[in-house]
Amino acid sequence: MTKDVGGGGSGTPKLRRRKHSNEIPAEVTKPNGGALLVNDRNKYKSMWIRTYSTLWMIGGFAFIIYMGHLYICAMVVVLQILMAKELFNLLRKVREDRDLPGFRLLNWHFFFTAMLFVYGRFLSQRLVNTVTLDKVWYKFVGILIKYHMVICYFLYIAGFVWFILTLKKKMYKYQFGQYAWTHMILIVVFTQSSFTVANIFEGMFWFLLPASLIVINDIAAYLFGFFFGKTPLIKLSPKKTWEGFIGASIATIISAFLLANFMGQFEWLTCPRTDLTTGWLQCDPGWLYKPEYYQLPGWISNLLPWKTIPIMPVQWHALCFGLFASIIAPFGGFFASGFKRAFKIKDFGDSIPGHGGITDRMDCQMVMAVFAYIYHQSFVKPQSLSVDTILDQILVNLTFEEQLDLYRKLGEILHQKTFGLL
CATH class of the missing domain: 1.20.5 (Single alpha-helices involved in coiled-coils or other helix-helix interfaces)
Known part of the structure; x- marks a missing residue:
């Protein structure tokens, strides 16, 4: 006599599949699971969790900004490592990894080789300026910079040879899949987010303004969608609405203009950092941050107590940042949504309550960081x-x-x- 396991009619045991923490729950496929925020019955609970996490993130971010450029760079590096960890784990198979000891270490070898190459290119001059007065260190750093590309190349080749030597019969497909996945992470995620470090040293303004606009756009889109969202925007993100998108765009563009004026008044934010020290910055911020006075039209000046309005030239550049952050950067989030749906997961991780993983918060930031760097190099510098x-x-x-x-x-x-x- 056979024992019926799992309540089925046959004697064959039914195996229960364990659901991962970030897998899309069944209720998402139901009508209410994909409801707009304005119709979501649990929206106030999720809003409180999301608000609590957001306040903690903003507070921590403000403290790191106060500490200075090197601390911000350290924060970026930590975020990149956490993002890489989330994405490496996305396609990881425990059984295969158990049969390939040391194979996971190879992914991190490629990651830190890419980090050495990219940051070496961005920070080499700052490193030279830091050790100029010390002849020994100056000579050592000079050698490192001269042979930087050679060092990175041979580190990569070492990883390539390592990969070939670890190939194992019946596991080729998994290993080559992981190899390709690792390089996609480096190209799409790490390389884009590394532009953030370059922006920091060009002047914290060029890092802080774009990053703040993405946060403002995200919060405004959530709030406008929360209270007024009725018209779905895109199928990849069922809870995104046209009302949230348009409202967030207007709020972001206005914020960009006002924030640029506020940030442009502080040398700590506008001066470029030419070395790797942590001292206070003092410089001539340049004409971009010196206000020009514009005459108000007669009918407006009659209503206001002033006849002219001061506008910094950098505020006009900020409008371009606001347009990009509100219209183009959200497509980084849409791309991430499509990617998650392709792999049938809800979030890349669960490290931030109400927000998902680090990668879920950095998708639009990466797109914005590249734009900020290219825009600054092309139209400002x-x-x-x-x-x-x-x-x-x-x-x-x-x-x-x-x-x-x-x-x-x-x-x-x-x-x-x-x-x-x-």
């Missing part, structure tokens, strides 16, 4: 060579003896020109 740029190249690419030789030759040329004019 001076394209012509300056004295500081030439000096930076001399300090990085010439040895101390070559610098002395250049100094002597420049002295001779200037001496000849001076006497020629006399």
